[in-house]
Amino acid sequence: MNTITNPSLDRNDLVNLISKSQEYIEILKSIISIDDLQIATSENLFADAKYLPEALSKLEEKIAQTRMIFENDSSILLELPGKPPVEYNCRQMGFRNQETKTWKMLIDILSSAPHTFNFGVAYIYPDGSKRNRQKCKDYDAKWKLFDELNKKLLMFFKSEFGWNFPESFKLYKNAVTGENGERSFKFIAEPASSHDEVVPLDNIEKRFLSLDESALVKEIGVLNNDFSVDSWVHTDPPEFLIAALNVGRNKFGWHDARVKEIIQY
Incomplete structure (x- = not known):
């Protein structure tokens, strides 16, 4: 292997030599410490990408x-x-x-x-x-x-x-x-997130549980009229109307025909 006596090389020359040939490693060890070489190589790589380690860390x-x-x-x-x-x-x-x-x-x-x-x-x-x-x-x-x-x-x-x-x-x-x-x-x-808090239907039903059947029918009529007037805005019946009908089914045993009769009243 050829040897170099007292070579006149700067830091960049040394880094380039490392990248060109593994043969020069032993020579370079006697000229500059391996730690310095690693730092120089790292800085050179990040300089090519215009990113120092600190900048890359901030980006990440x-x-x-x-x-x-x-x-x-x-x-x-x-x-x-x-x-x-x-x-x-x-x-x-x-x-x-x-x-x-x-x-x-x-x-x-x-x-x-x-x-x-x-x-x-x-x-x-x-x-x-x-x-x-x-x-x-x-x-x-x-x-x-x-x-x-x-x-x-x-x-x-x-x-x-x-x-x-x-x-x-x-x-x-x-x-x-x-x-x-x-x-x-x-x-x-x-995923998609909703900022509107969803109120469980059974919580809404509580407001109708104390009503007798006549009062519940009247309340459903009011809710249904409100829904009909504003129906061009909605694609589904309001939750309060659904909750009131559920109470009627469960508390008074309304079947589908009875529900239809109340809605159309």
Whole structure:
């Protein structure tokens, strides 16, 4: 092996030598400490991506605090750290329409707990022997589709919020729970949420339990008239009307014909 006597090299030259040939490792050990070389190499890699470790850590933290919430088949809610949620439809996020495979994959993940995904098995073994393994086309197709989804989301975050990402950055990670090989997004994925508190029907019925049959029929008439006047707004009968009818069925034994008679009265 050729030797170098008192070489005149700066730090960058040394890093380049490491990347070119393993042969120079022993020479470099005598010139600069391995710790310094590791630091220089790390800084060089992040400099290429315009991201130092501190900046990358802050980016990861910002993504981890971002919430993406399923709204419907064509839109989502996006909530950045410290800001209110904003609705985005598929076109605003760079998808052609809601029927594209990438958009459907995103919606499926957001709308279905535990919001993880996997790609199935990579190989099958028809005769049980590893020598005769066969690659699963569906596995590769899912990986390709998800890689496309990852790129679209990166482009959206960059164009919409000015977020810059290192090359080959992934918005997903290995899922903490679930089957081996499952992945989950680095941001928080959530299903649709309702801010309206749902009152159990049996709680509503309590207000009608003390009424006798005549008073209950009169109350149902009032509720039914209110519903009829405002029926152009609703697609289902009001909960109070349903609760009152349930009380009539359970307390006074009303059958369907009697209920119909009261409603039409």
